[in-house]
Amino acid sequence: MSQTSDAKASAEAAQAAASPAAEEPIIFLDDISVVFKTRTGSLLNPNRVTAVNHLTLKLHRGETLGIVGESGCGKSTTANVMCGLQTPTSGQVFFKGENVTKRSAEQRRHIGRVISVVFQDPATALNARMSVADQLLDPMRVHKVGTPQEQAARVRELIGMVGLPSSVLDALPGQLSGGQRQRVAIARALSLSPDAIIADEPTSALDVSVRAQILNLLMDLKRELQLSMVFISHDIQTVRYISDQIVVMNKGQAVERGKASEVFDNPQDDYTKLLLGAAPSLLHPDPSLLS
Numbered sequence: 266m267s268q269t270s271d272a273k274a275s276a277e278a279a280q281a282a283a284s285p286a287a288e289e290p291i292i293f294l295d296d297i298s299v300v301f302k303t304r305t306g307s308l309l310n311p312n313r314v315t316a317v318n319h320l321t322l323k324l325h326r327g328e329t330l331g332i333v334g335e336s337g338c339g340k341s342t343t344a345n346v347m348c349g350l351q352t353p354t355s356g357q358v359f360f361k362g363e364n365v366t367k368r369s370a371e372q373r374r375h376i377g378r379v380i381s382v383v384f385q386d387p388a389t390a391l392n393a394r395m396s397v398a399d400q401l402l403d404p405m406r407v408h409k410v411g412t413p414q415e416q417a418a419r420v421r422e423l424i425g426m427v428g429l430p431s432s433v434l435d436a437l438p439g440q441l442s443g444g445q446r447q448r449v450a451i452a453r454a455l456s457l458s459p460d461a462i463i464a465d466e467p468t469s470a471l472d473v474s475v476r477a478q479i480l481n482l483l484m485d486l487k488r489e490l491q492l493s494m495v496f497i498s499h500d501i502q503t504v505r506y507i508s509d510q511i512v513v514m515n516k517g518q519a520v521e522r523g524k525a526s527e528v529f530d531n532p533q534d535d536y537t538k539l540l541l542g543a544a545p546s547l548l549h550p551d552p553s554l555l556s
């Protein structure tokens with residue numbers, strides 16, 4: 266199934282490449298694999314773990330691509346390849362048509378290709394000793410974006426965009442709730458007006474009631490800013506709620522892909538069916554929380 270799924274994606278990619286009029290995907294992972302050296306590995310592959318195995322996927326402008334699969338299936342490694350934190354062992358990474366396979370996240374920023382990441386735990390993603398205002402100013406200072414006045418105005422704009430009062434700007438992360446901290450992390454991710462955002466399990470560390478609020482915030486921002494987003498989760502119901510397109514991963518491979526509604530209403534792969542069958546009892550006992 267995965268080969269069929271990836272063959273389909275490769276055929277689409279070839280077709281898109283042949284048509285100059287077709288809009289380039291923001292991110293295009295072309296048949297990437299990531300193999301880590303380890304002390305253990307498997308019987309067939311000693312001292313090696315294949316975290317991602319011949320994966321092809323595309324993120325189009327304004328789209329939310331959901332990546333779903335169990336722990337260890339390669340989601341975070343895929344996210345790291347997308348944002349330049351991990352170089353693939355094989356395969357190529359394109360950013361708006363440009364081959365950036367060998368470029369680090371830092372090098373990509375210098376050529377104006379920005380992908381921001383929102384991590385699972387805002388407590389560790391934010392600097393505990395920096396005020397909220399400084400956390401938001403930091404990326405603009407580091408990348409020398411705007412005058413001090415423009416940066417200050419942008420900070421006020423960002424904090425409003427994520428639904429927080431400007432009174433939190435002087436607070437330290439430890440003085441905020443988990444949901445507020447994740448809002449700050451999202452504001453920080455938006456500060457350089459990224460081409461795409463990768464949200465890697467952004468709600469998993471939060472209380473169930475707060476999860477729905479953060480999901481709704483991401484949906485609102487996506488609409489208002491026409492964000493292109495990769496949303497990664499082991500929770501298939503959360504992915505279903507927010508995504509336009511879905512890739513289901515198992516053991517480093519894409520086992521199913523397609524429009525979210527089609528994948529969920531008519532899953533073809535046994536693993537997807539298993540995830541869907543297991544889903545209702547996993548994290549959202551009360552579906553009204555997501556409405």
Ligand SMILES: Nc1ncnc2c1ncn2[C@@H]1O[C@H](COP(=O)(O)OP(=O)(O)OP(=O)(O)O)[C@@H](O)[C@H]1O
Nearest residue numbers: 301302303314316335336337338339340341342343
């Ligand atoms: N730096 C590394 N060195 C060795 N093995 C690694 C490394 N990073 C990830 N792995 C292994 O690669 C596989 C995929 O890991 P990855 O973190 O991408 O999965 P995941 O789906 O994001 O899981 P989780 O949801 O638990 O984070 C796992 O078997 C993991 O142990």
